[in-house]
Amino acid sequence: MLAVLRQTVRKIPKGKVATYGQVAAEAGFPGCARQVVWALHDCGGALPWHRVVGAGGRILLGGHAGMEQRIRLQSEGVAFQGDRVSMARHQWRPAKRARTG
DNA sequence: ACTGTGACGGGGC
DNA sequence: CGCCCCGCCACAG
Numbered sequence: 001m002l003a004v005l006r007q008t009v010r011k012i013p014k015g016k017v018a019t020y021g022q023v024a025a026e027a028g029f030p031g032c033a034r035q036v037v038w039a040l041h042d043c044g045g046a047l048p049w050h051r052v053v054g055a056g057g058r059i060l061l062g063g064h065a066g067m068e069q070r071i072r073l074q075s076e077g078v079a080f081q082g083d084r085v086s087m088a089r090h091q092w093r094p095a096k097r098a099r100t101g
Numbered sequence: 102a103c104t105g106t107g108a109c110g111g112g113g114c
Numbered sequence: 115c116g117c118c119c120c121g122c123c124a125c126a127g
Contacts, residue, residue, distance in 0.1 A: 001124075020109050024123095033109040035124055040108070042125090052108075060108045069108090 004028060005039035011094075012051040015077045017085050018092035019055050026094055051092070057085030 008027040012018050018026070020033035029035060040049045050072040054060040059069050070080070079086040 024109090029123085031110090031121090032123055034107060034122075035109095037108050038123095038125065049108085054108075055110055062108085065108080 001027075001029065001032075001035060002039045002042050005032075005036050006042075006047055009036070009039065009047045009049065009052060012048055012092050014048075014051075015090065016092040017051050017053050017057065017073065017078060017087070017090050019053060019057075021055065022092065023052060053085055057081075057087040057091070058083065059085075 004027045005023060008023050009018075011026070012023075020036040021030075023036045024030060024032040036052065040047070040052065050069040053069075059066050061069050073085065073090075074080065078090045085091075
């Protein structure tokens with residue numbers, strides 16, 4: 001489980017972001033958004049954790065961590081709408097979940 | 102088996 | 115927009 005979640009997080013391409021619930025669902029565990037946190041905690045360092053945000057593109061972290069996440073995202077070309085990520089333009093879109101758009 | 106923990110998500114006011 | 119409550123799941127002691 002944790003391994004799968006981590007594996008999914010690693011799939012998030014640069015310049016994109018995904019919500020905890022989305023990662024969990026993509027990994028095959030819809031509803032396990034909280035477990036994503038575990039995956040990040042257990043690993044925390046060897047994956048693009050900064051590409052994981054909360055529902056609506058809100059950065060849930062705080063203090064230094066939250067700052068770094070935002071900085072890292074902006075450094076990848078991710079745009080922000082106030083305190084949130086521009087999901088409409090940066091939400092990860094897995095091939096299978098892609099739509100005619 | 103029970104309790105505490107956690108970077109969640111959705112709904113109501 | 116902030117606040118509160120509930121549901122959800124897995125891990126650790």
